[in-house]
Amino acid sequence: MDKSPEKYHISFFVPTTARAKANRNMVLWLVSIWFIAIFGFQILLRVLEKPIPETTFSIFQSVWDNTISDSPGIVELQEFGKTTLSVLGKVAITDSERAVLDNALSWSLYQLTADSLKEDLVIKIQAFEKIKLEIQTISDPNYIKAKELLSAEYSPSLNLDPLDVRTTILPLELVSENIYKLTETARESVPSIMEKYLIHNQSFLTDTKFLGFPFHYFYTAIFLLVLFIGLCLIYCIKTDQMNSKLSIED
Template sequence: MADQSQYDVNFFRPKSEAAKANTRLISILVIIWAVAVFGFQFLLIGIGKPTVEKTLVEFRELWPQVQSAPSEPELKAFSRVLLTTLGKNATIKEGDRVLMQEALAVTVYLLNPEEETAEAAADKIGLGENGFDPLLRDQLLFHYKSGSKNYNGLSALPESMEKYLIHNRSFLTDTTFMGFPLHYFYTAQFLLILFIVLCLVYAKAVDKMNKRLGIEEE
């Protein structure tokens, strides 16, 4: 029977050879796990480059036009830009959301000043039943509030739009693997698999260590 000191389980002050070996093993596995998790995140940040979304490109082209003498097609396109931004970002801050909603109200008014309703605006914009149009219609019904009649006072809108339409991207975010963006697959699937593998490695290593040190299981 092994000496009682072999069963020392003090992780931070191991005394027995078994406890020291167990501490070393756990430390190595934790380091591997930490490097896999945080190293990947640092890599994402390090190689990512700010990339402008197509929606922001459209906004930058349309914003000067809608402030002067916008045509109906420009107002329709601008409405879609606002609705797309409001719909794809659930974390929009309240101040930015209010700016976008006010801009939407102005656009709806300019499109159809005689009937300022979300339903009439949806028809005027041309939101149908195909593609993303039903989602944009839902966003219009949710966010539209009758208000301003012009874009005066909305000078901060471009800055608000840029907050949500510029993202850091790299080959890690643009590459698709097994149907998922690579960074999604890595964080959601690979790290889970790695954790299970590390647990199995620990179990096998402990068995071998116990046999080597002559520790018997009760």
């Protein structure tokens, strides 16, 4: 800082005393570490990432064309139904996307059901829908019983393993409305919904595990906060040291 009587002037980048210079250098170091640690890592994450599909997406891609053809195969319909369940089990999906996938799932199950049992399927779904609207809590015994019966009866149609978590989702997502057809909306939007939910940005930074975390998650959620405290600590200690060295009382 320029302390001449006629021109007092202070600028962070142009220090004029040893103390100010030392402070500037320390601040620049700390800010650089701070900046690179936060944004440098995110940029690295962005540069390295690649869109990696879940296995479910590959299955979906392999069966979709056949599924929407005039004569879909049984295996294709089963796999398609299972892929819709994989997405329906994700908490994040919106109500409109859920409605589309519910239609796709219900339609695929309807297609897989023998003609003589199709009517029965619709009746059972409608009965369960009625129960859902009537119950006060989801602990209602009638509701639980109906849900379990529906799951037990129709999971095999989709070739779902009894220990597959999707068996618990199946009864909740069956809808009777438009069960006879895959709606135009569904035909148009199912591929994009699948792409949206089943492809993820991944790299070795996301795939490497550290203390149980995906590494990038640990770095951002845990390490950066430790670093911030560390940077603050260093600044305070160094500043106090500088002040005592120069006998500055503040």
